[in-house]
Amino acid sequence: xxxxxxxxxxxxxxxxxxxxxxxxxxxxxxxxxxxxxxxxxxxxxxxxxxxxxxxxxxxxxxxxxxxxxxxxxxxxxxxxxxxxxxxxxxxxxxxxxxxxxxxxxxxxxxxxxxxxxxxxxxxxxxxxxxxxxxxxxxxxxxxxxxxxxxxxxxxxxxxxxxxxxxxxxxxxxxxxxxxxxxxxxxxxxxxxxxxxxxxxxxxxxxxxxxxxxxxxxxxxxxxxxxxxxxxxxxxxxxxxxxxxxxxxxxxxxxxxxxxxxxxxxxxxxxxxxxxxxxxxxxxxxxxxxxxxxxxxxxxxxxxxxxxxxxxxxxxxxxxxxxxxxxxxxxxxxxxxxxxxxxxxxxxxxxxxxxxxxxxxxxxxxxxxxxxxxxxxxxxxxxxxxxxxxxxxxxxxxxxxxxxxxxxxxxxxx
Numbered sequence: 001x002x003x004x005x006x007x008x009x010x011x012x013x014x015x016x017x018x019x020x021x022x023x024x025x026x027x028x029x030x031x032x033x034x035x036x037x038x039x040x041x042x043x044x045x046x047x048x049x050x051x052x053x054x055x056x057x058x059x060x061x062x063x064x065x066x067x068x069x070x071x072x073x074x075x076x077x078x079x080x081x082x083x084x085x086x087x088x089x090x091x092x093x094x095x096x097x098x099x100x101x102x103x104x105x106x107x108x109x110x111x112x113x114x115x116x117x118x119x120x121x122x123x124x125x126x127x128x129x130x131x132x133x134x135x136x137x138x139x140x141x142x143x144x145x146x147x148x149x150x151x152x153x154x155x156x157x158x159x160x161x162x163x164x165x166x167x168x169x170x171x172x173x174x175x176x177x178x179x180x181x182x183x184x185x186x187x188x189x190x191x192x193x194x195x196x197x198x199x200x201x202x203x204x205x206x207x208x209x210x211x212x213x214x215x216x217x218x219x220x221x222x223x224x225x226x227x228x229x230x231x232x233x234x235x236x237x238x239x240x241x242x243x244x245x246x247x248x249x250x251x252x253x254x255x256x257x258x259x260x261x262x263x264x265x266x267x268x269x270x271x272x273x274x275x276x277x278x279x280x281x282x283x284x285x286x287x288x289x290x291x292x293x294x295x296x297x298x299x300x301x302x303x304x305x306x307x308x309x310x311x312x313x314x315x316x317x318x319x320x321x322x323x324x325x326x327x328x329x330x331x332x333x334x335x336x337x338x339x340x341x342x343x344x345x346x347x348x349x350x351x352x353x354x355x356x357x358x359x360x361x362x363x364x365x366x367x368x369x370x371x372x373x374x375x376x377x378x379x380x381x382x383x384x385x386x387x388x389x390x391x392x393x394x395x396x397x398x399x400x401x402x403x404x405x406x407x408x409x410x411x412x413x
Contacts, residue, residue, distance in 0.1 A: 027267075029055075055263075058260070072190075087200050087259075103149070151183065180199075197220070200217070206356070220242070299338060300335070362391070365389055
């Protein structure tokens with residue numbers, strides 16, 4: 001269905017895969033085990049033939065979602081997990097070992113940063129650089145570098161690293177390029193467009209979109225030559241080399257670690273995904289409108305949003321995302337005399353909550369919540385001021401959202 005638009009593809013994705021009894025959605029398979037009349041068939045599934053044996057490694061419901069995510073990213077295979085963090089953990093812990101080196105952006109999400117610090121405690125060398133500058137990435141490469149990890153748009157500061165140049169560099173150096181595409185989704189950017197080898201999407205966020213399910217996915221774009229990767233176990237070095245990495249992630253990350261996506265959550269995500277393109281269109285438009293309003297208001301010191309001409313990486317964002325939008329996340333700082341907690345309490349429509357990519361607009365004080373544990377020094381390095389507010393735009397009416405922020409700001413002016 002590649003000739004059709006994204007929403008058309010997604011609305012008909014499960015039906016086109018073939019669903020029992022003419023249903024348009026894959027049923028929720030609750031069975032933990034799958035039996036076979038012939039023991040040879042059971043053996044074949046255990047030894048790699050497509051099929052199901054035990055639900056920890058997946059069900060027909062999760063498999064249908066994986067095909068849909070794969071279709072979104074234009075990949076050659078996808079493995080789903082219980083959360084986005086579980087998906088990232090599987091990538092790092094199954095493809096890296098003690099003595100290896102990984103390069104990442106210094107602007108990555110707090111929980112991911114914590115995960116990398118855990119890797120460092122286990123003997124993996126971690127270097128974080130200002131990846132807005134490709135030369136800093138190049139200079140960080142060592143003989144034992146195995147992986148370069150980046151996020152598309154930083155949360156919450158909205159910094160945009162040099163995604164395309166990093167892809168070229170990784171291809172040149174035969175390094176595995178792993179991209180967290182959560183903030184942009186395949187609507188704004190497919191990982192393969194910047195030559196990523198693996199793409200992670202937190203399905204809990206924009207793709208699901210209704211804050212009613214957790215999930216994550218790792219997609220193999222087919223661009224990386226796994227026959228050059230030194231950490232693939234011999235058991236998985238058979239058949240087409242382009243599948244080796246994802247097979248190892250599925251076996252060692254999903255089967256052994258057990259962070260399985262439930263069938264119920266998979267179906268909720270699949271249904272949410274049907275409308276995610278339309279939701280992204282609306283939330284991106286809302287984000288640009290609110291960012292433009294906030295930038296002009298005297299109660300605001302600065303606004304960080306890639307869609308604004310004032311954003312340091314605005315031209316890069318335009319080149320990457322074309323006319324599709326600039327994401328649904330923005331951050332801004334209030335004038336020093338305005339207490340950010342008091343300001344948030346004056347909002348009427350906006351939910352004071354964590355999470356991203358919901359149908360509802362969400363906001364929180366970054367330094368006091370999701371980045372509190374990182375401490376002031378790390379926050380300074382990431383450009384997170386004490387009074388920084390993060391806003392994840394939903395699909396409410398634009399005028400209602402701007403009116404809500406206006407009434408809260410105007411109280412102080």
